[in-house]
Amino acid sequence: RQFFLRIVPTPVQVEQIGAPAQVEYDQLVTLTASQYTHDYDVEPGNLTGFHFVWMCLQLSENSSAPFNLTNFVSPPASQGVNNYRGCYGNGYGIVLQGDSETAGNLTLSTYHTMPNATYLFRLFVYKGSRWDLKEMVLYVRTQKAPVFDISCVSNCNRKISSEVDLVYQVDCRQYCGQKFQPLQYLWQMYQTNVSVLRMDDLSAVSGSEGFRSASFTRRANTLPKASYYILKVTCSNFRQEGPVTREQRLIVNSPPYGGKCDVAPRNGTAMSTKFQISCWDWKEFDIELGGIRY
Numbered sequence: 001r002q003f004f005l006r007i008v009p010t011p012v013q014v015e016q017i018g019a020p021a022q023v024e025y026d027q028l029v030t031l032t033a034s035q036y037t038h039d040y041d042v043e044p045g046n047l048t049g050f051h052f053v054w055m056c057l058q059l060s061e062n063s064s065a066p067f068n069l070t071n072f073v074s075p076p077a078s079q080g081v082n083n084y085r086g087c088y089g090n091g092y093g094i095v096l097q098g099d100s101e102t103a104g105n106l107t108l109s110t111y112h113t114m115p116n117a118t119y120l121f122r123l124f125v126y127k128g129s130r131w132d133l134k135e136m137v138l139y140v141r142t143q144k145a146p147v148f149d150i151s152c153v154s155n156c157n158r159k160i161s162s163e164v165d166l167v168y169q170v171d172c173r174q175y176c177g178q179k180f181q182p183l184q185y186l187w188q189m190y191q192t193n194v195s196v197l198r199m200d201d202l203s204a205v206s207g208s209e210g211f212r213s214a215s216f217t218r219r220a221n222t223l224p225k226a227s228y229y230i231l232k233v234t235c236s237n238f239r240q241e242g243p244v245t246r247e248q249r250l251i252v253n254s255p256p257y258g259g260k261c262d263v264a265p266r267n268g269t270a271m272s273t274k275f276q277i278s279c280w281d282w283k284e285f286d287i288e289l290g291g292i293r294y
Helices: none
Strands: 028-032 051-058 093-098 105-109 117-127 130-140 147-154 166-174 184-191 215-218 227-236 244-252 260-264 276-280
Touching: 028 130, 093 105, 147 227, 147 244, 166 227
Parallel strands: none
Antiparallel strands: 028 105, 051 093, 051 117, 117 130, 147 166, 166 215, 184 227, 227 244, 260 276
């Protein structure tokens, strides 16, 4: 009796994709596959002949997207928030392919992905006619709240003058916008020594840059003298923690009032008569910040 024994190659295997389940926005993350890829017909660690194909799409697109994607996508130079598709906004597809040296692991920057979004990474590994497949889900967290201060540029005394432009600006130190949209600003002002608190209409009194940019100018002669004000700015962004508000208390000065001045004698001769000038009972607005200096 004769029989034939057919020996077939062992299936290749990708055990898993090594990566965290969640990452911060705007950081590097590496998805590892090479160390979990095996061909049991050769020595352990021998990845000669393997071809890796990484695909990426949003998890919400999985039901409608083709299973085996063929188009190649890379991060565009700029990308808005409207019609955002795939990993980078310009559609789902292949983000990396090659041998074990060039594509065994995938390193990407989440700066190019949308924050507060969940992505599906699909990996095909080929060796000749054999192949295996693994998928993993990665969540990119909401961008952290902006860290910033506000600083005075012009009219910065403890008591400000109503006759000079008031200029403030935002100094952002961290998490200052995204690839998809710059940080958004909203300046507001309201007077506190009134019976009814009401936001000022800054569109009528602000400088040319308006009240929605990093710098704000309140034009001269638009603040009432002898008043207390709150200046505040709110920073926010698309899919970012916050909004965050900073505020500055302002005191608008006024001329001294209520006093008198006199000179004695009332008449005299130049270069010989000594005149004495006296002032008294003048009052200063908000005496807590300093009295009258004669």
